[in-house]
Amino acid sequence: MPEKNSASIKTLLEILFVSTRLGLTSFGGPIAHLGYFHEEYIRRRKWMDEKSYADLVALCQFLPGPASSQVGIGMGVMRAGILGGIVSFIGFTLPSVIALIIFALILKGFDIGNAGWIHGLKLVAVAVVAHAILGMAQKLTPDLKRKAICLMALVIILLWQTAYTQVGVILLAAFIGFIIYKNHNDEDDSKIHFPISRKVGIICLALFFGLLILLPILREASSLDWIAMFDSFYRSGSLVFGGGHVVLPLLEREFVPTGGLSEESFLAGYGAAQAVPGPLFTFAAYLGAVMNGWSGGLIATIAIFLPAFLLVLGTLPFWDQLRRNPNIKGALMGVNAAVVGILIAAFYQPIWTSSILKPVDFAFAAILFSMLVYWKLSPWIIVVTGAIGGALLALLT
Template sequence: MDKRVQPEQGLFKTLLEILMVSGRLGFTSFGGPIAHLGYFHDEYIRKRKWMDEKNYADLVALCQFLPGPASSQVGIGMGIMRAGVPGGIVSFLGFTLPSVVALILFALILQGLDVSNAGWIHGLKLVAVAVVAHAIIGMAQKLTPDLKRKAIALLALVITLLWQTAFSQVGMILLSAILGFLIYSRHEAEADSRISFPVKRSLAALCLALLFGLLLLLPVLREMTSIRWIAVFDSFYRSGALVFGGGHVVLPLLEREFVASGWVSKEAFLAGYGAAQAVPGPLFTFASYLGAVMNGWAGGLLATAAIFLPAFLLILGTLPFWDGLRRNPKAKGALMGVNAAVVGILISAFYQPIWTSSILAPADFAFASILFSMLVYWKLPPWIVVLTGALGGTVIALI
C-alpha cells in the first residue's frame, strides 16, 4: 500500500518534506534520466514507501510514453500524488533548481572553462553505471516475472538498441502495449493497486487544451511580432513538448534552434553541454545555460520555464485519466506489456550511451563494480557513492 498524506499532517509540513527529499535528490542525482529513475526508486519507493512498486512502474511507463523529460515528470507525479498540485511544483523545484542555478552560474562565470574531459566527471559517469544497473535488476525482477514479459523486454532491448531514433522508444512502447493487450487482456487488477490523484478532470482538460493551444499560438505570435522573448520561449517550449526519449534527444533540437540561428555559438553550446554533464538533476536544464548565454539570468529562468512547462501540462493533463484506464483489465494487460518493454529500454540505454561512454578500460569496470557494491550490498547513502565516484574518477585520470 502506498503511504499517503494524512489530513492531520498539514499541507505545509508535507510540502516541506517533499522539498527536502527532492532537494537532496536534486543535489545528488547524477547520471541522466535513467539513473534518476533509480535514485527515485530508492528514495521514494524503497525507503519512504510513498507509492507501491506497481504504481511506480506504471507511472514510469506513462512518463516514458509521454514526450518531455521522463524523470522530471516522474518526480512531478510523485509530488502531485503526495500533496496535489502544490506538491508537484515543490517536487519539481527541489529536483531542478540545483542544476538550474549551477548552469546559470556556468554561463555567467565559467563559460570558457573546459570541463568535458575532467576526471571527476568520468567518475560520475561510473556512478551512473552502478545506479542504473541497480535500478534495472530491481525493476526486472518485478516487471518481467514470466517468459512472455521477458520476451517483450528482450524485443524492446533489441529494437531500441539497433534502431536508435527519436521514435524507436515510442514505437516499441506502442507495440508492447498491443502485445500486452493480446496476451494479458484477461488479467485482473489487484484490489490494493488503486490510487487516486488530487487533480480534477476539468483542470486536466484545461491543461491539455493549454498545451496544444500554446503549440499552435506561439509560432503565430513569433511570426506576427519581432519580440525576441516570444521567439526564445517558442523555441524552448516546442523543444520540450515534441521530444521523446529524454534529455540527450533534445540536444539536436536545441542546437538547430539556437546554433543554426546564430543566437548561441557552437563553442558556447559545446561548453554548456560539458557543464550540463557535470551537474546533477535533469539534462533539460541545459536550457537554463543557453538562456543565460543569450539573456543573462533572466533568460536562464525564462528558458527553464519554457522547456519544462509542457512536462507540467502533460502530467497534470493525463494523471486523472490514468488510474481508470490502467484498472480496466484490457488496459491493465497493455500496461503489463509496456512495463516489460520499459525494462528492455532501460537495458538498451544502460549499454548505449551509459556503458559505452563510461567503461573505457579495465580500471573503469573495476571501479564501477566497487561503486555498485557500495550502493547495493553495503547500502551506503547515494551522496557517499557520488563523492567516491568523483574522487575515484580524478585518481583514475591521473594514473
C-alpha cells in the same frame, strides 16, 4: 484545520528536501535519474508500490518531454497535489539551473568535460541504474512471456535508434500484452491517489495545445525577443521524444544558425550540462543566460519544462482508471516489461559505453554497486565516493 495545513506544509517541505537532495546528487542522465528515484521514493520511503511506479515511468516514457523530470513531477503530485508537483520540480531542477546559469555568466569555455571526478560520477550512474534494473526486472518480468517482451524491446531499441523507436516499442508491447494477457486476472489492488480533478487535467491539456498553436502566432505579431525565445524553447520541449540528448539538435537548429549564439558556446554549454546533476533539459538555462543574462536563463527553463508539466497534470487524472480497466491491464503488463528492456538498452548505450572504458572502471563500479546494494549506504555517499574515486583514478592512471 490548522493541523491539516501544518501537515500539508510538512509534506511539501519533505518533498522539497528529498527532491533537492536528488537534484544535487543525481548524475548520469534520465535513466540514471529513474534509478535514483526508485531507490529514494520506492525502496526507502515507499511513497508508491513497484507496479504503480512502473506505470508512471511507462506513461512518462510515452509522453514527449524529459521523462525523468515528468516522473519527479508525478511523484510530487501524488504526494501533495499540484503544489507538490511544483515543489518536486523546483527541488530537482533548480540546482542544475543555477549551476548552468553561473557557467554561462562566469565559466564559459572552462573545460571540465574530461575531469576525473566527472568520470567517477558516470560510474556511480552504472551502479545506480544496475540496481534499479534488477529490482524492476524481478517485479515486472516474472514469467517467460514478459521476459520475451523485455528482450524484444531491448533488441529493437539498440538496433534502431531513432527518436520515435521508444514510442513504437511501447505501443507494440501494449498490443502484445493485450493479446497475451487480456484474460489475465491478478489481485493487484494498488491504487494511485491523484489529488487533482479531471477538469484540471482537461484545462492543462487544452493549455498545452493552445500554447503550441498560439506562441508562433504571437511571435510573428510581436517583435519582443523574449516571446521568440519562449516559443523556441516551448516548441522544443513539446515535440521531443527520448529525453535530453534528443532535444539538443532541436535547440541547435533554433539558435546557432540564427546567430543567437556560436557553435563553440553551444558545445561549451553542452559540456557543462554533462557535468552537473539533474535533468539535461536544464541546458536551456545555459542557452538562455548566454543570450539574455540570468533572466533569459529563467525564461528558457520555464519554457522548455512547461510542456512536460502540463502533459503530466493533464494525463494523470485519467491514468489510474485506465490502468485498472481489465482491458488495459494486459497492455500495461506488456508495457512494463518493455520499460525494463528500454532501461537495459539505455544502461548499455550510453551509460555503460561512456563509463566502463578500462578494467579499473569496472572494478570501481562493482565496488560502488556493492556499497549501494549490499552495504545499503545512502545514495549521496555513493555519489561522493564516486567523485573522489574518479578524481584519484585520473591521477593514478
